[in-house]
Amino acid sequence: MSDTPRTTYLPEGLPIPVPENDGLSAPYWAGLQQDRLLVQRCPRCTTWQFGPEWLCHHCHSFDIEWTEVEPRGRIFSWERVWSPSHDALRRHGPYLAVLIELPHAGHVRMVGNLLGDPLQTVTIGADVEGVFEHHRDSTPSYSLLHWQTTG
Amino acid sequence: MTARAPGERTLRGRVAVIGIGETEYYRHGASPDPEFKLALKAILAACDDAGLDPRDIDGFSSYSDDRSEAGRLAAALGTRRLSTAVMQWGGGGGGCCAAVANAAASIVAGLADCVVVFRSLAQGQYGRFGQAGGIGTISGERAYLMPYGVLAPPQRFAMRVRRYMHEHGVRQEAMQAIALASYHHAQSNPRAVMFGKPLDPEKYNASRWIAEPFHLFDCCMENDGAAAIILVPEERAGDFRNKPAYILGAATGAGYRSGAMPHNSPQYASASFEMLAPALYRMAGISPADVNVVQSYENFTGGVVMALVEHGFFKPEEANGFLTLDNLIAPSGKLPLNTSGGNLAECYMHGFELVIEAVRQIRGQSVNQVKRNDVAMVIGGPMVTPASNLLLGSGATL
Numbered sequence: 444m445s446d447t448p449r450t451t452y453l454p455e456g457l458p459i460p461v462p463e464n465d466g467l468s469a470p471y472w473a474g475l476q477q478d479r480l481l482v483q484r485c486p487r488c489t490t491w492q493f494g495p496e497w498l499c500h501h502c503h504s505f506d507i508e509w510t511e512v513e514p515r516g517r518i519f520s521w522e523r524v525w526s527p528s529h530d531a532l533r534r535h536g537p538y539l540a541v542l543i544e545l546p547h548a549g550h551v552r553m554v555g556n557l558l559g560d561p562l563q564t565v566t567i568g569a570d571v572e573g574v575f576e577h578h579r580d581s582t583p584s585y586s587l588l589h590w591q592t593t594g
Numbered sequence: 595m596t597a598r599a600p601g602e603r604t605l606r607g608r609v610a611v612i613g614i615g616e617t618e619y620y621r622h623g624a625s626p627d628p629e630f631k632l633a634l635k636a637i638l639a640a641c642d643d644a645g646l647d648p649r650d651i652d653g654f655s656s657y658s659d660d661r662s663e664a665g666r667l668a669a670a671l672g673t674r675r676l677s678t679a680v681m682q683w684g685g686g687g688g689g690c691c692a693a694v695a696n697a698a699a700s701i702v703a704g705l706a707d708c709v710v711v712f713r714s715l716a717q718g719q720y721g722r723f724g725q726a727g728g729i730g731t732i733s734g735e736r737a738y739l740m741p742y743g744v745l746a747p748p749q750r751f752a753m754r755v756r757r758y759m760h761e762h763g764v765r766q767e768a769m770q771a772i773a774l775a776s777y778h779h780a781q782s783n784p785r786a787v788m789f790g791k792p793l794d795p796e797k798y799n800a801s802r803w804i805a806e807p808f809h810l811f812d813c814c815m816e817n818d819g820a821a822a823i824i825l826v827p828e829e830r831a832g833d834f835r836n837k838p839a840y841i842l843g844a845a846t847g848a849g850y851r852s853g854a855m856p857h858n859s860p861q862y863a864s865a866s867f868e869m870l871a872p873a874l875y876r877m878a879g880i881s882p883a884d885v886n887v888v889q890s891y892e893n894f895t896g897g898v899v900m901a902l903v904e905h906g907f908f909k910p911e912e913a914n915g916f917l918t919l920d921n922l923i924a925p926s927g928k929l930p931l932n933t934s935g936g937n938l939a940e941c942y943m944h945g946f947e948l949v950i951e952a953v954r955q956i957r958g959q960s961v962n963q964v965k966r967n968d969v970a971m972v973i974g975g976p977m978v979t980p981a982s983n984l985l986l987g988s989g990a991t992l
């Protein structure tokens with residue numbers, strides 16, 4: 444893991460993530476604010492699950508638990524975005540979004556941005572580590588999880 | 595082709611499309627009419643095409659949360675009796691064939707006798723799919739995507755296509771051929787928004803990236819308009835003006851945990867048809883070799899590659915060789931594809947223009963008519979959950 448970057452990867456003004464009204468994902472978003480990555484795991488059948496749901500999709504236990512996992516994984520897919528789809532991204536150059544799989548957490552996948560040169564060559568299968576990005580001055584405050592290649 | 599067994603649960607041959615109608619197709623924001631009026635115009639056009647009194651419609655079916663609500667339509671049209679009002683869950687164009695299947699199922703089950711299936715969409719009036727504005731906070735699936743700039747459909751689907759290209763060695767040229775075919779067909783279609791605007795490989799390659807691997811021309815348009823078809827039981831198919839197109843089969847849905855979000859479906863690099871395609875062929879009693887012409891929903895060209903593979907027209911490793919302009923164009927390509935110009939070049943009528951074009955092919959009325967035209971396939975929006983597909987046939991196939 445790395446230190447918190449000094450600036451955010453994308454400009455401010457994009458939609459702010461918050462838990463649903465029923466609170467399903469609240470532990471995940473709270474975890475990011477504390478530099479912790481939490482993923483659901485079923486204590487009964489050990490199935491990993493992300494995004495969260497109220498029950499285990501494998502054994503239907505409702506006693507599914509949030510488990511802290513190391514924020515590392517590998518690139519499963521990627522895209523370089525050129526055309527802005529939001530006012531906050533106008534005049535912002537291309538940026539990289541990546542889909543990361545976490546082999547040590549049941550191969551669940553999550554989307555983030557790939558830090559570094561937006562024109563870098565991206566390799567599917569490359570190892571990455573997570574970098575937490577905090578938006579503490581935002582209302583409400585929130586944190587994101589980005590990725591950067593290792594080695 | 596096989597005859598159906600007595601008591602078999604099927605749509606095969608039991609329902610006919612007897613009317614098709616559409617409004618003029620506009621660039622987004624260019625419609626002089628509001629969305630609901632567009633819906634009314636398309637429905638009346640379909641009734642006129644059939645020679646049907648609009649008051650005899652007794653059911654409405656649509657998808658993607660169409661805003662032209664059935665009760666209001668029935669009141670506006672003076673519908674004598676409203677017997678069925680069906681909405682297919684799911685956004686995007688995944689429901690364009692399911693809406694037809696649901697209407698047909700209502701008829702086969704005896705719930706309704708004359709159902710209009712339609713889609714009305716005025717992106718000028720209600721906001722473009724390609725722009726995400728006015729959102730303060732976000733939760734659910736989009737909370738895992740939008741803060742990272744994965745906002746609009748091109749960004750939501752590019753990684754799926756990139757993964758597919760990686761797994762199977764599919765090249766950009768294969769996607770390019772799909773765009774070229776749509777634009778080629780649109781040049782003979784005066785209804786097409788891109789009529790008079792041809793595309794060639796140089797223009798495709800020079801076009802800006804939207805989100806790699808999608809060039810501008812890999813992405814559907816955004817449009818205003820409405821389109822409708824009318825279904826009746828097979829017994830009544832001969833009572834109308836035009837040659838009927840019969841439903842041979844339909845399938846809707848998706849495979850195991852296909853909707854696991856965000857981007858967590860087990861079969862990620864897929865268009866969601868692995869289970870639907872075999873079900874479709876089984877109901878219709880035909881194989882891919884029997885299909886004469888295909889309309890395959892292009893949200894993005896990469897989704898068409900996957901959808902055609904999953905419907906058995908070629909293997910993923912054969913995509914680069916199969917997907918050439920010559921193979922994909924009417925009248926006699928190996929697999930004439932999107933013969934009206936489709937979502938890329940005719941109109942993004944959320945795929946319903948594809949259903950209408952399939953009917954035209956069966957009737958022999960397409961501006962890009964294929965030579966063999968007894969069996970026409972429609973594949974709904976790929977890479978979404980639920981998805982859907984449809985086979986139409988001439989009377990000779992029954």
